[in-house]
Amino acid sequence: MTRFVLQGGEVYDGSRAAPAVADVAVEDGVIVDVGVGLDGDEGVDCAGKAVLPGFFDCHVHLTMSTNDVAEAARQPFSLQFYEAAANMRRTLAAGVTTARDAGGADHGMHVAQQRGLIAGPALQVSLNVVTQTGGHWDPWLPSTCVLDFTPPHPGRPRAVVDGPEQVRHKVRELVRAGAGVIKVATSGGVMSAGPGAGTPQFRDDEIEMLVAEASAAGLGVMAHASAAGAKTAVRHGVRSIEHGQDLDDETLELMVQRGTWLVPTLAAGAGLARSVEAGAGYPAHVLDKLAETEASRASTMRRAIQAGVRFAAGSDAPLWPHGDNLTEIELLVEYGLPPVQALHAATGSAADLLGVGDRVGSLLPGKQADLVIARGKALDVTGLSSRVEAVYQAGRQVLPAGAGAGVPG
Numbered sequence: 001m002t003r004f005v006l007q008g009g010e011v012y013d014g015s016r017a018a019p020a021v022a023d024v025a026v027e028d029g030v031i032v033d034v035g036v037g038l039d040g041d042e043g044v045d046c047a048g049k050a051v052l053p054g055f056f057d058c059h060v061h062l063t064m065s066t067n068d069v070a071e072a073a074r075q076p077f078s079l080q081f082y083e084a085a086a087n088m089r090r091t092l093a094a095g096v097t098t099a100r101d102a103g104g105a106d107h108g109m110h111v112a113q114q115r116g117l118i119a120g121p122a123l124q125v126s127l128n129v130v131t132q133t134g135g136h137w138d139p140w141l142p143s144t145c146v147l148d149f150t151p152p153h154p155g156r157p158r159a160v161v162d163g164p165e166q167v168r169h170k171v172r173e174l175v176r177a178g179a180g181v182i183k184v185a186t187s188g189g190v191m192s193a194g195p196g197a198g199t200p201q202f203r204d205d206e207i208e209m210l211v212a213e214a215s216a217a218g219l220g221v222m223a224h225a226s227a228a229g230a231k232t233a234v235r236h237g238v239r240s241i242e243h244g245q246d247l248d249d250e251t252l253e254l255m256v257q258r259g260t261w262l263v264p265t266l267a268a269g270a271g272l273a274r275s276v277e278a279g280a281g282y283p284a285h286v287l288d289k290l291a292e293t294e295a296s297r298a299s300t301m302r303r304a305i306q307a308g309v310r311f312a313a314g315s316d317a318p319l320w321p322h323g324d325n326l327t328e329i330e331l332l333v334e335y336g337l338p339p340v341q342a343l344h345a346a347t348g349s350a351a352d353l354l355g356v357g358d359r360v361g362s363l364l365p366g367k368q369a370d371l372v373i374a375r376g377k378a379l380d381v382t383g384l385s386s387r388v389e390a391v392y393q394a395g396r397q398v399l400p401a402g403a404g405a406g407v408p409g
């Protein structure tokens with residue numbers, strides 16, 4: 001059993017506490033000690049570098065590689081899974097050792113990662129997005145064409161349902177297919193053909209049923225939700241609000257009371273704006289909805305931070321490119337979150353959201369050795385993506401490739 005020590009780095013432990021210089025000892029894939037003057041069989045000099053817990057991205061779509069639905073529709077069905085393997089490798093190389101897939105990835109991808117067949121972050125997957133007829137994730141277009149980002153297959157059941165009984169059946173079907181979290185859309189969205197983020201979707205009895213069935217199976221619910229749709233979702237006990245445009249003070253207060261996380265996916269807005277600038281041909285209704293949400297984002301973020309809502313980091317890749325996930329941390333700071341809280345949103349807080357905080361997300365003795373070494377200071381999150389130098393997953397060095405056990409495949 002080899003014991004190695006990361007020596008003299010500035011250690012950020014995944015909490016809201018300021019980083020401090022220390023050594024980190026790892027044995028058998030587990031952090032066994034954090035302190036000064038530790039020794040081991042092998043030492044890694046981390047002077048002038050930051051040592052952080054492996055990061056979380058709580059909102060990715062690993063089977064999607066483009067924002068262009070028409071382009072996606074022309075691709076062979078199974079190509080998405082081969083692309084997903086590449087996206088998983090990129091995400092891990094960015095320093096993300098755990099990710100929650102918000103629609104697309106299936107249970108097989110989770111198992112393949114666990115068995116070491118595919119290098120990537122450990123996954124919690126929603127498979128598909130439970131949506132009402134004509135709702136955010138209903139792929140039916142007014143032309144009657146169906147353009148589906150997550151075309152159904154046995155491991156990824158179609159999830160367009162109406163009424164509590166259909167909702168109950170669908171949640172059970174998703175659980176049977178291996179979902180690790182249930183995702184629902186309780187509001188419209190920017191990218192879909194239907195109405196925008198201001199429109200609530202599903203009624204109280206449907207959302208209540210969805211949350212009850214998910215909890216009966218031991219799963220949390222993530223809600224693609226904004227404005228009024230978010231308020232209803234929070235009232236019925238979803239675990240996180242995704243995107244969260246236009247949240248009023250009452251909703252934010254309720255989130256604080258109930259401990260609901262906000263995953264603002266700021267990178268998604270930035271990514272969409274960037275592709276519009278680059279001349280991507282989005283339909284007029286997408287551009288209009290994008291302008292609306294941009295206007296409200298800064299106000300929602302400012303009030304959410306002030307209210308003390310808990311945050312978790314999610315990039316919504318591929319809306320922001322896979323492998324550049326840590327940009328979300330920079331954006332959280334840009335929108336007013338103090339750096340230590342932005343790091344917490346991508347580590348300890350995110351681990352608690354996913355219900356895995358007892359094993360990962362913090363750099364403490366007894367935790368799995370998912371670690372990132374980055375050049376520079378821990379709290380200086382500017383350009384963090386480009387400063388990641390080494391990534392360890394369960395004590396194995398997976399970046400740079402070829403070092404230690406290396407990245408398989």
Ligand SMILES: [Zn+2]
Binds near residue numbers: 059060061102316
């Ligand atoms: Zn998404």
